[in-house]
Amino acid sequence: xxxxxxxxxxxxxxxxxxxxxxxxxxxxxxxxxxxxxxxxxxxxxxxxxxxxxxxxxxxxxxxxxxxxxxxxxxxxxxxxxxxxxxxxxxxxxxxxxxxxxxxxxxxxxxxxxxxxxxxxxxxxxxxxxxxxxxxxxxxxxxxxxxxxxxxxxxxxxxxxxxxxxxxxxxxxxxxxxxxxxxxxxxxxxxxxxxxxxxxxxxxxxxxxxxxxxxxxxxxxxxxxxxxxxxxxxxxxxxxxxxxxxxxxxxxxxxxxxxxxxxxxxxxxxxxxxxxxxxxxxxxxxxxxxxxxxxxxxxxxxxxxxxxxxxxxxxxxxxxxxxxxxxxxxxxxxxxxxxxxxxxxxxxxxxxxxxxxxxxxxxxxxxxxxxxxxxxxxxxxxxxxxxxxxxxxxxxxxxxxxxxxxxxxxxxxxxxxxxxxxxxxxxxxxxxxxxxxxxx
Ligand code: UDX
Numbered sequence: 001x002x003x004x005x006x007x008x009x010x011x012x013x014x015x016x017x018x019x020x021x022x023x024x025x026x027x028x029x030x031x032x033x034x035x036x037x038x039x040x041x042x043x044x045x046x047x048x049x050x051x052x053x054x055x056x057x058x059x060x061x062x063x064x065x066x067x068x069x070x071x072x073x074x075x076x077x078x079x080x081x082x083x084x085x086x087x088x089x090x091x092x093x094x095x096x097x098x099x100x101x102x103x104x105x106x107x108x109x110x111x112x113x114x115x116x117x118x119x120x121x122x123x124x125x126x127x128x129x130x131x132x133x134x135x136x137x138x139x140x141x142x143x144x145x146x147x148x149x150x151x152x153x154x155x156x157x158x159x160x161x162x163x164x165x166x167x168x169x170x171x172x173x174x175x176x177x178x179x180x181x182x183x184x185x186x187x188x189x190x191x192x193x194x195x196x197x198x199x200x201x202x203x204x205x206x207x208x209x210x211x212x213x214x215x216x217x218x219x220x221x222x223x224x225x226x227x228x229x230x231x232x233x234x235x236x237x238x239x240x241x242x243x244x245x246x247x248x249x250x251x252x253x254x255x256x257x258x259x260x261x262x263x264x265x266x267x268x269x270x271x272x273x274x275x276x277x278x279x280x281x282x283x284x285x286x287x288x289x290x291x292x293x294x295x296x297x298x299x300x301x302x303x304x305x306x307x308x309x310x311x312x313x314x315x316x317x318x319x320x321x322x323x324x325x326x327x328x329x330x331x332x333x334x335x336x337x338x339x340x341x342x343x344x345x346x347x348x349x350x351x352x353x354x355x356x357x358x359x360x361x362x363x364x365x366x367x368x369x370x371x372x373x374x375x376x377x378x379x380x381x382x383x384x385x386x387x388x389x390x391x392x393x394x395x396x397x398x399x400x401x402x403x404x405x406x407x408x409x410x411x412x413x414x415x416x417x418x419x420x421x422x423x424x425x426x427x428x429x430x431x432x433x434x435x436x437x438x439x
Contacts, residue, residue, distance in 0.1 A: 011034065011035060011036045011074075012035045012036065012089050012090070012190065013035070013036050013037075013087055013088045013089050013090075014027075014030050014035050014036065014037045014038070014088060014089065014090045014091075014092065015037075015038050015040060015081075015084040015085045015088040015090070015091045015092070015117075016030075016037060016038070016039045016040065016091075016092045016094055017040050017081065017084075017085075017091065017092065017093050017094060017095060017113050017117065018040070018041065018093065018094040018095035018096070018109075018113070018131075019039045019040070019041040019046065019047075019050065019056075019077065019094070020094065020095075020096060021057060021059070021159065021161060021164055021265070022094045022130055022131070022157045022159060022164075023039060023041075023092065023094030023095075023130070024039060024050070024055070024056070024057070024062065024066075025059070025062065025159060025164040025165055025168050026092055026094060026130060026157070026168065027039040027069075027075060028062060028065040028066050028068075028069050028075065028165070029065065029165065029168040029169055030190075031065070031068075031069035031072070031074040031075035032065050032068065032069065032169070033193050033194075034074070034193075035074065035190070036074050037069065037074060037075050037076075038075075038076050038077070038078055038083075038084040038088075039075070039076070039077045039078075040077070040078055040079065040080070040081050040084045040085075041077065041079065042079060044079055047077045047078060047079055050066065050077045051070070051076070051077045053066055053067040053070055054066075057330075057331065057332075058329070058330060058331040058358055059161070059162065059164050059165065059330070060162060060163065060165060060166070060329060061165035061166065062164070062165055065165060081113075081116050081117060081120070082119075082120045085117045085120040085121060085125075086120050086122065087122055088121075088122065088125060089122075089124075089125060089126065089186070090125070090126050090127075090128055090186075090187070090190065091117055091121065091125060091126070091127050091128065092128045092130050092155075093110055093113055093114070093127065093128065093129045093130060093131055093141070094130045094131060095109035095110055095112075095113050095131055096109055096131070097109065097110060097131045097132055097133055097269075098269070099268075099269045099272060099273065102276065103272040103273065103275065103276040104134060104273055104276045104277075104280075105132065105133060105134050105269070105273045107133060107134070107137060107140060109131075110129065110131055110133060110137065110140075110141065110144075111140060111141075111144045114127070114141050114144035114145050115144050115145075117145070118144070118145045118146055118147055121145070121147060121150050122150075123149040123150065124149065124150065125150045125151075126150070126151050126152075126153055126183045126186055126187060127141065127145065127150060127151065127152045127153070128153050128154075128155045128187065129141055129152065129153070129154050129155065130155055130156065130157050132156065132157075132210055132211070132214075132266070132269075132270060132273075133154075133207060134207070134273060134276075134277055135204050135207045135208050135211070135277055136204060136207070137154075137207060138152050138153075138154050138177065138179075138203035138204070138207065139203075151178065151179070151180045151182070151183030152179075152183075152203070153176060153177065153178045153183050153184065153187055153203070154175075154176070154177035154178070154203040154206035154207050155174070155175065155176055155177070155187060155206070156175055156206060156207070156209060156210035157210075158171065158172070158173075158210075158213060161264065161265070161326075161327065161329070161330040161332055162327065162328065162329030162330045163329070169194065170194070170196075171194060171196045172196065172197075173196055173197045173198070173199055174188075174191045174194070174196050174197070174198045174199070175198075175199045175201070175206050175209050175210075176188060176198060176199070176200045176201070176206065177200075177201050177202055177203040177204070177205060177206020177207065178200065178202075178203065179202065179203065184200045188200065210270075211270055211273065211274040211277070212274075214266055214267055214270040214271065214274075215270065215271055215274050215288050215291070217255045217267070218262050218267040218270075218271050218291055218292075218295070219287065219288065219291040220255045220256065221255050221256075221257075221259070221261075221262045221267075221295075222262070222290075222291040222292075222294040222295050222298070223291075223294075224242060224255075224256050224257070224258050225258050225259065225261065225294065225295075225298050225301075225436070226294055227241060227242070227245075227258070227437070228242075228258035228436040228437030228438075229298075229301060229436075229437065230437075231437030231438070232436075232437050232438075232439075236437070237437070237438050238258055238419070238435075238436060238437025238438050239419060239437075239438055241437070242256055242257075242258070257393070257418070257419070258419060258436035258437055259298075259337065259393070259417060259418050259419075259436065260298060260299065260302045260337040260338065260340075260341050260391055260417040260418070261295045261296070261298035261299050261302075261337040261340065261341075262295055262337065263326040263327075263334075263335040263336050263337040263338075263340065264326040264327065264332065264334060264335055264336070265326075265332060265334045265335065267335075268335045269335075271288060271291065271292055272292070274288060275288055275289065275292070298337075299337060299340040299341050299344060300344065302341045302389070302391075302415065302417045303341060303344045303345055303348070305389075305415045305417070305434055306319060306341075306345060306350070306387050306389055306413070306415050307348075308434070309386075309387045309411075309413030309414070309415050309432060309434060310386050310387050310411070310413060313348075314345055314348045314349060314350040315348060315349030315350070316349055316350075316351065317349075317350050317351065317386045317387060318350075318351045318353070318384055318385045318386050318387075318410065318411075319345055319350045319351065319352055319353075319385060319386070319387050319388075319389060320352075320353050320354070320355075320381040320382040320383075320385035320387070320388045320389070320409075321338060321341075321342055321352060321353070321354035321355075321372075321381070321389055321391050322354075322355060322356075322378060322381065322388060322389070322390045322391060322392070322394075322397050322400075323338050323354075323355075323356055323390060323391040323392025323393070323394055323397065323418075324336060324338050324339065324342075324354055324356040324358075324360055324367070324374075324391070324392065325338070325356055325358055325360075325392050326338070326392075327392060327393065328392055328393045328394045328395065330358070331358035331359070331360065333360060333364060333366040333367070334366070336366070336392075337391065338391035338392055339366060339367070339370070341389070341391060341417070342354070342370050342372065342391075343369070343370060346369070346370045346371055346372070351371070352370055352371060352372045352373070353372070353373045353374075353375055353380075353381045353382075353383075353385065354372055354373070354374055354375065354381055355374070355375045355376070355377055355378050355380065355381035356374075356392065356394070357394045357396060360374060361374070362374040378396075378397070378400055378405065379404060379405065379408050382405055382408050382409050383408045383409075384408075384409065384410045385409050385410060385411065386409070386410055386411030386413055387411060387413030387414070387415060388405065388409065388413065388414050388415070389415040389416075389417060390414075390415070390416045390417055390418050390420055390421065391417055391418070392418065393418040393420055397418070397420050397421070398420045398421060400421070402421070402425055402426055402428075402429035402431065403429050405429070406429050406430050406431060412430055412431050412432050413431075413432055414426050414431040414432065414433045414434070415434055415435075416433065416434065416435040416436070417435075417436060418436075419435045419436050419437075419438065421433070421435075423435060423438060423439065
């Protein structure tokens, strides 16, 4: 049955199920656009915190919009799914899809949430899957809902952590995958104030677009990391090579910064999931396999650079890490390349200290087993170190006082895995500097 407009008149009412990065950003931004939004989460302490105007994550602009929404009365948080969903025009599913043991995305939370909202949905409601789900999942949500008077629409997110609010409010495009035209039109109208291009397609294509984008970007970073490694081998300067590439409009400058490998909550999980999806459908995605292998090798490349800076071996060497998060402007340690590098160094007997501007807790389980001492600033981390390694591109590392840094260290090794520090200035301060594809 195709119905529309049966959910009552008045301001558009939205329920957002799951208030992680994607859900919370979606909730505050939709409230900012004038909609009436309830964010639902199972975590009572988190709901209390958000209701008090405190964002649970470090994300630029999120706190301001959270407080604006609460102040205007358009935004609220709750643990009561049924009450939030009742009468909502749109229900956004933003629950996690963790990586299962076999590499495929685990749909348990999406299916649980679907079953939970099903009895409370108003006729004509649109259920929007924002969680990154395997191709074909829209059908599973339809089955879990068991309602033929509501629509299920795929609407993937393309938010970068650290820039999530900006990306939400100024998207390059909005992708909508719907079986029913009325549902696609309704969701298009919700996004219309953003003035972005809207790609309307079927659910399977929409789900594929999300994986294709992340796989492409991950491959792009793996490619540029390989180019930087090649520059080291042939004596070329990666910074100049990349500048020369990036002005080509067909290539572009984004995701073209070499580093210690890609990580975070999306690229590792989504590339594995896409490999699995391809395999399940009888296709071997060799280019993607190679990107993943190149990324794993990149962690070892940085370990090798630290070993060389220490004179060949890292056992007993004191290494100071600048940065622990998977990238700057976030406090997210999930699948961080910095931690992948440090765990390899720890396994080879290095003694580790680290500083990260996001202030991670030394007891964070992701740091377990590293024997890592978490310090309060760069110079404390570098005290008596033989080698300093820059692992995350926090802007403050570019402004580090190199003379002071050299003064507190026992050695002079500086491995700049994010190409942040000026090689000439580092050498003038007495460092043996090595960057990614430049020295
Ligand atoms: C990514 C996608 O960009 C976003 O569209 C998607 O919806 C979620 O996944 P995010 O995980 O926040 O966003 O990180 P991104 O900025 O893409 O970086 C991913 C990883 O690649 C990080 O570890 C980052 O340090 C690394 N990276 C990125 C580089 O090493 N070089 C680059 O030039 C860009």
